[in-house]
Amino acid sequence: MKNTRITLKDLAKELNLSASTISRALVNHPAISEATKKIVQKKADELGFIPNSIAASFRMKRTQTIGVIVPRIDIHFHSLVISGIEEFAYNNGYNVTIFQSKDSLKREKEIIKILQNKMVDGVIVCLGIETQNCDHFKKINKSGIPLVFYDRVPTDFDANKIVINDFESAYLATEHLIKNGCTTIGHISGSQTTNIFKARLEGFKAALKKHHLPIEESLILFTKNLTYEEGVACAEKYLESPLKLDGVFCANDYTAVSVIQVFRKAEIKIPEEIAIVGFSNYPISRIIEPHLTTINDRAFQMGEAATKLLIRQIEEKDDDIKSETITLKTELIVRESSSRN
Amino acid sequence: MKNTRITLKDLAKELNLSASTISRALVNHPAISEATKKIVQKKADELGFIPNSIAASFRMKRTQTIGVIVPRIDIHFHSLVISGIEEFAYNNGYNVTIFQSKDSLKREKEIIKILQNKMVDGVIVCLGIETQNCDHFKKINKSGIPLVFYDRVPTDFDANKIVINDFESAYLATEHLIKNGCTTIGHISGSQTTNIFKARLEGFKAALKKHHLPIEESLILFTKNLTYEEGVACAEKYLESPLKLDGVFCANDYTAVSVIQVFRKAEIKIPEEIAIVGFSNYPISRIIEPHLTTINDRAFQMGEAATKLLIRQIEEKDDDIKSETITLKTELIVRESSSRN
DNA sequence: TTAATTTGCGCAAACGTTTGCATAACTATT
DNA sequence: AATAGTTATGCAAACGTTTGCGCAAATTAA
Incomplete structure (x- = not known):
């Protein structure tokens, strides 16, 4: 049972056929008769032939x-x-x-x-x-x-x-907040060197503009990596803000969860007093309480x-x-x- | 710029050396002089030689x-x-x-x-x-x-x-509950056809036995896949139990989170009235409130x-x-x- | 029957490496 | 100056496939 793998040649010898025929038979090549295909397949199974894909890749330049x-x-x-x-x-x-x-x-x-x-x-x-x-x-x-x-x-x-479409998704999410009566909406964004986060911010702004809401720059917070911890920090800033927010669109679910938790701890009712939307539909979004509205990003x-x-x-x-x-x-x-x- | 990849032979011809020398030079074989190694390496870089690992794998039977x-x-x-x-x-x-x-x-x-x-x-x-x-x-x-x-x-x-060591981990987790004053402890377990969950159950029981606590079979609940939803169902059963639990060891974090949420909603204080331990240290365990005690399974x-x-x-x-x-x-x-x- | 076509299969080359062995060119030892 | 030992390189085979081409046998057309 040691390392002597059966090869096409072995099969060929065994069946008095050529290696080419064996090869073609096994890949169901039209030029081979059904009869010999059967024979070959049977023998291959019998001897436990294992095709060597590496050799094939080598020959065909395709892996x-x-x-x-x-x-x-x-x-x-x-x-x-x-x-x-x-x-x-x-x-x-x-x-x-x-x-x-x-x-x-x-x-x-x-x-x-x-x-x-x-x-x-x-x-x-x-x-x-x-x-x-x-x-x-x-x-x-x-x-x-x-x-x-x-x-x-x-x-x-x-x-x-x-x-x-990050822009459109963000637009949709923001518009959803607006339609739910939010008028003072914050956004927690990611690094602006990354296009997707830039686009989400733009979508956010566009929705506000479209609905004639002012864009409050002080409510747009930037994070490096949109981590849970950064989210907590942002939420705390919101709490201290002179403007009373009634909605936040977060560029991902982690930060959204932070916001939920920080606001809840501050005894602010979600969604009654403030509505939250995340982004990505992470598993946690359907577990956190209240369950998080978010964007399914179709990973x-x-x-x-x-x-x-x-x-x-x-x-x-x-x-x-x-x-x-x-x-x-x-x-x-x-x-x-x-x-x- | 079309498909003519430089090969060892090309390098060989170019340098008036044999392919074997090139090959050996590139893998830093001791039998090749430093001088030629330099030459070869330089030429290889110059011509943009890309070694063909497939050919090598083929030859060496190692991928x-x-x-x-x-x-x-x-x-x-x-x-x-x-x-x-x-x-x-x-x-x-x-x-x-x-x-x-x-x-x-x-x-x-x-x-x-x-x-x-x-x-x-x-x-x-x-x-x-x-x-x-x-x-x-x-x-x-x-x-x-x-x-x-x-x-x-x-x-x-x-x-x-x-x-x-699932047994030991479960034992530890359970013992931790006991040391925190729990005396009526439940366990949410996974499919008993899977050894790891069997072992966790055994560890749970062993800890109880060791500390002379009774093993209440009615507090040991079995799920199929330890999903969040199954966890919710288990937690609700616990709520209806005539025995007043003061601790639960869950075979994973999802079910533990369910228990936390269901009990919280029932206005039962965690950990004061009931202590919860999960298993796996999933990200959610440090987000859920209260943060979940769990086993780091070292994935x-x-x-x-x-x-x-x-x-x-x-x-x-x-x-x-x-x-x-x-x-x-x-x-x-x-x-x-x-x-x- | 012969010619033309189709069908089924074999030959042999090629793919790019690696490696055991041979060999050439030195160096060191006597 | 001859021998042994060392160092650096080359030769050629082998790895297991796939595939273009050729050819014989079988089939069909004339």
């Missing part, structure tokens, strides 16, 4: 593998995306190898090298926070490997991108869409690589934190 | 890749483990390709086939819920591919396993440990595959939900 680069795997959003990627890839005969950039540009570049060495058929990436310049991606793209970005996408070249679908687009580009013959941007529709999930019925 | 099979990627515990795996693997020159079994035995078997085809150097797996029989794993193991299980591990053969470290063990076995010459079980130490994280100080 049926897609590389994925995410900042971190243990961020729920990314794990959802990866889940969508794996699911779609698996169902279409591709495997997925994952890398964490840890938001390090250096590591991102290393990974790109590895992916080229390993000849992945395509790659899906969410940019690291350090990455301002995408030359390393341009290079791999030029070398013929299709690329799809999601969520944090490059702005300096037009690649394939899967995004949600799983994002993974699927990215993979679908990537595989299409991999399998398309014409090698003039077009670039496409797909914008996924989000959805406002209304829960108690904003429902003044 | 520097480890396969990972998890039930689902988007479960936080697994995403943490995977994160640990990727981190350790990356730092040791291995790549990680992931698969989701979706708890399907059929899919698990398919994946095993793929992993053999692709000649991964080793595999890390958390068994799917359907998997009672590990013959497919035994087979791949026999074929010389090292295997490490984590969390949900097989009982019917002795493989490499990374686990935590990330589990991934690291699994990978470390796996790589050791891959790189060990002697091919008599030993099997090892590593038990990670857990840690009780005391927070407000159980602190009656």
Whole structure:
């Protein structure tokens, strides 16, 4: 039972056929008669033939593998995306190898090298926070490997991108607050070097403007990473504000949860006195009390869409690589934190 | 700029050396002079040489890749483990390709086939819920591919396993409740077909016994998947119980959170009237109010440990595959939900 | 029957590495 | 000056597939 894996040649010898015939038989090539296909398949099963994909990849220059680069795997959003990627890839005969950039540009570049060495058929990436310049991606793209970005996408070249409409989602969320009677609305935003947070802020402002509400700059708070702790700090600022807020739109769910908790502790009724909306539909949003109104950002679908687009580009013959941007529709999930019925 | 990747031969021709010399120079082989190593490296950089790992894998029968099979990627515990795996693997020159079994035995078997085809150097797996029989794993193991299980591990053969001591952790958690003055303690448990939940129940009982507290079977509730919703149902049962509980040990954090919320809504003070302990240290445990006392199950470290063990076995010459079980130490994280100080 | 077409299969090359062995060029030892 | 030892490099085979092309046999058309 030691390391002598059966090969095509072994099968060939065994059946007095050529290796080519065996090969073709096993992939159901039309030029082979049904009869011999049966024979070959049977013998293959019998001898426990294990096809050597590496040899095939080597020969065909195709690995049926897609590389994925995410900042971190243990961020729920990314794990959802990866889940969508794996699911779609698996169902279409591709495997997925994952890398964490840890938001390090250096590591991102290393990974790109590895992916080229390993000849992945395509790659899906969410940019690291350090990455301002995408030359390393341009290079791999030029070398013929299709690329799809999601969520944090490059702005300096037009690649394939899967995004949600952050502007519109934020607009919707804010408008929802307004329709629920809020007139003095705050916004907790993320780093303005990241486009998605910039867009959410713009959407927020646009909704206010549209409904003729003043934009109170003092109610727009900026955080670095939208952490729970930063959220707490923001909420406390709101408490001290001379303006009495009656609504907050938070750029993610963590900060929204902070706001809920801080305000509750201050004995301010949610949603009666202040309505809260988050962003991302994290699991906690349906657990926190009151349950949090939020935006479903379609992480799983994002993974699927990215993979679908990537595989299409991999399998398309014409090698003039077009670039496409797909914008996924989000959805406002209304829960108690904003429902003044 | 089209598909003509530079090869060793190209470099060889360019430098009037043989391909073997180039190959050896690039891997820093001792038999090559420093002088030529310099030359070769320089030329390689100059021409943008990209080593073809597939060819190398083909030749060496080693892919520097480890396969990972998890039930689902988007479960936080697994995403943490995977994160640990990727981190350790990356730092040791291995790549990680992931698969989701979706708890399907059929899919698990398919994946095993793929992993053999692709000649991964080793595999890390958390068994799917359907998997009672590990013959497919035994087979791949026999074929010389090292295997490490984590969390949900097989009982019917002795493989490499990374686990935590569920019994001891549960014992500790329960004892903590007792030391905080609880005398009537409930336990919300998971499916008893899963060993880890069986062990947690046993640990719970053992602690009670040790401290001469009666084991009230009616306070031990079983759920199927330890979901938040099941937790709510359990908590409601507790409310209706004739026995007045003053503590609950939950087999995971989701159910613990349910209990907190249901009891709070019933205006029962936590931890004064009832103390709660969860299991896993999910992010929500430090957000829910009161913050949840729980067990740190060391998911990330589990991934690291699994990978470390796996790589050791891959790189060990002697091919008599030993099997090892590593038990990670857990840690009780005391927070407000159980602190009656 | 012969010619033309189709069907089924084999030959052999190629993919880019790595590696055991041979060999050439030195250096050191006698 | 001859021998042994060392150092640096080259040769060639091998890894297991896939695939273009060729060819024989079987089938169909004439």
